[in-house]
Each structure stands twice: as structure tokens, then as C-alpha cells.
Amino acid sequence: MSRLKALRTPVFWVEGHPGTLDREGWKVEVKGLCSAPKTYSWHQLLELPQTVADARLTSVTRFSVRGLWGGVKLADILADVKVRPEARFVRFWSVKRVYDTSIPIRTALRDRTLLAHQFDGEPLEEDYGGPVRAFVPSLWGYKSAKSVVRIELMDRY
Numbered sequence: 001m002s003r004l005k006a007l008r009t010p011v012f013w014v015e016g017h018p019g020t021l022d023r024e025g026w027k028v029e030v031k032g033l034c035s036a037p038k039t040y041s042w043h044q045l046l047e048l049p050q051t052v053a054d055a056r057l058t059s060v061t062r063f064s065v066r067g068l069w070g071g072v073k074l075a076d077i078l079a080d081v082k083v084r085p086e087a088r089f090v091r092f093w094s095v096k097r098v099y100d101t102s103i104p105i106r107t108a109l110r111d112r113t114l115l116a117h118q119f120d121g122e123p124l125e126e127d128y129g130g131p132v133r134a135f136v137p138s139l140w141g142y143k144s145a146k147s148v149v150r151i152e153l154m155d156r157y
């Protein structure tokens with residue numbers, strides 16, 4: 001059993017649980033205000049520098065969970081796609097593209113803002129936003145979009 005499951009943290013999917021997702025076939029498209037837009041395959045994401053953030057996901061519903069969130073710094077991805085100076089917000093789109101949420105670029109560039117695919121060294125399961133989710137510990141949990149398929153760089157909210 002994964003540690004998140006053992007902790008029995010609440011599982012939120014306002015758009016409905018996505019079911020089983022294809023980890024190996026996962027793709028994350030990065031587009032918008034950048035000079036080198038790119039679609040990352042699962043393996044390309046794993047080839048980027050990996051990091052671990054000891055941090056807490058905190059929901060407005062009064063639960064929080066702290067652990068070692070593993071993944072890629074969003075800052076590294078933004079540098080890789082050559083984010084343009086006029087980009088001011090980063091918008092995440094979840095699988096099925098019903099759930100989307102945006103964060104300011106300065107928050108996106110923080111050290112512990114990740115595209116996360118692990119918790120305490122274990123792969124994230126679908127319940128918790130696997131294969132890969134946004135993890136933004138400096139903002140409320142609803143900004144940490146689960147099962148991200150697209151990241152859009154925008155000049156306004």
C-alpha cells in the first residue's frame with residue numbers, strides 16, 4: 001500500500017476520477033509564451049534533473065500532508081522551453097481538460113514548485129494525480145492540479 005493511501009488522505013476529483021492512466025505513454029505538452037514549446041514524453045520527463053522537496057500539500061478543506069515530493073522543478077521545464085519574458089502566469093490542465101488552474105510565474109519559479117511524480121519515493125498513483133501532477137506547496141492545494149497533460153504560459157490570468 002502506498003504511504004498516501006495508508007495515511008488515508010482525502011482524494012479530490014471534482015471532474016470525476018480518471019480511472020487507470022497510461023504512465024509509460026504519458027505526455028505533457030508545454031506551450032504558449034515560450035520560444036521552444038515541447039511535448040515531453042514520460043521518459044523525457046525522467047531524463048530532466050530530478051529533485052525532492054520536503055513540503056506540505058494543504059487543502060482549504062483542512063487536511064494537509066507532508067512528505068518528500070519527487071519530480072522535476074517547474075523552473076527547469078520553463079528554462080528548457082525558453083519561457084518568454086512576457087509570460088506572467090502558468091496554467092495547468094488536468095487529464096480530460098476539465099480541471100485547470102493557474103499560478104503566477106514567480107510562484108512557478110520557486111524551488112519547491114514541481115511537476116511531481118513521487119511521494120516518499122513511491123510513484124504517484126492515479127488517486128493522487130499520477131503519473132505526474134503539479135505540486136505547489138506555497139499555495140492552497142487546489143493549485144496543485146493532478147494528472148497534468150498540458151502547461152500553458154500566458155501573459156494574463
Ligand SMILES: Nc1nc2c(c(=O)[nH]1)N[C@H]1C(S)=C(S)[C@@H](COP(=O)(O)O)O[C@H]1N2
Nearest residue numbers: 011012013014059094099128141142144146
Ligand atoms: N484534476 C484535479 N486536480 C486537483 C483537484 C481536482 O479536483 N481535480 N483537487 C485539488 C485540490 S482542492 C486539492 S486539496 C488537491 C488534493 O490532492 P489529493 O487528491 O492528492 O489529496 O488536489 C488538487 N488538484
Ligand SMILES: [Mo]
Nearest residue numbers: 059060141142
Ligand atoms: Mo483542496
